[in-house]
Amino acid sequence: MKLNLFALCLLFTIGIQPIFAQRNLDDVPQPPARSVFGEIGGPCLFSANYDQRFKGQKGWGFRVGMGGIGFLTSGVFAVPVGFNHLSGSDGHYLELGAGASAITVTDGESFFENSNSTVFGYLNFGYRYQPEKKGFTARVFISPLITGAGVFPFYGGISAGFKF
Incomplete structure (x- = not known):
């Protein structure tokens, strides 16, 4: 009888073990990193943008923005969209991307008088500081433009924003 009681207690103890086990933090999926930044x-000459990873803090993501320069009846208005990839760690990332504007x-x-519209492509090679949690973000990059008039390889920019 004592042996049966011992075996039953042993099985009960082994059976509840997974209930008390803790998950490794690396196994817990992180929410996608999201940020807003001015560029x-x-x-785009001057723009406000939104950037988000598809999952986690690095890897593939996208950006969309709008901006330009000018006044009410004349100027340039642009809408850049693109995909990018972040690789690195501890908030310091290599950013590679491509898109269209x-x-x-x-x-x-008036805004509609003498207006011309076009689409051009761009590439993005740069450095991004993005903290693991919320906080200040910054980027510096080279962004070659691909237009109907040719390729402008030495074009770039800077940006600053906030990760939330």
């Missing part, structure tokens, strides 16, 4: 240069150039008495 000077790049696929739709632009409208106007020069007239």
Whole structure:
């Protein structure tokens, strides 16, 4: 009888073991990193942008923004969109990406008078500081532009923002 009671207690103890086990923090999926930033240069002259990883803090992600320069009736308006990849660790990342920017150039008495629209491609090679948690982000990059008039290889920019 004592042997049966001992075996039953042993089976009970082994059976509840997984209930008390803790998961390794590396196994817990992290929410996707999201940030907003202002950019000077790049696929738009001046722009406000949103960037998000598809999962986790690095790897593949996307960006979308809008900006330009000018006044009410004349200037440049652009909408850059693209995909990018972050590789690195501890908040310091190599950023590689590509995308397209739709632009409208106007020069007239109203926004729709004498306007021309086009789309150009861009590549992105740069450094991004993005903390593991919330906080200040910064980027510096080379962004070659691919247009109908040719390739402009030595174009770049900087940005600063906030990861939330």
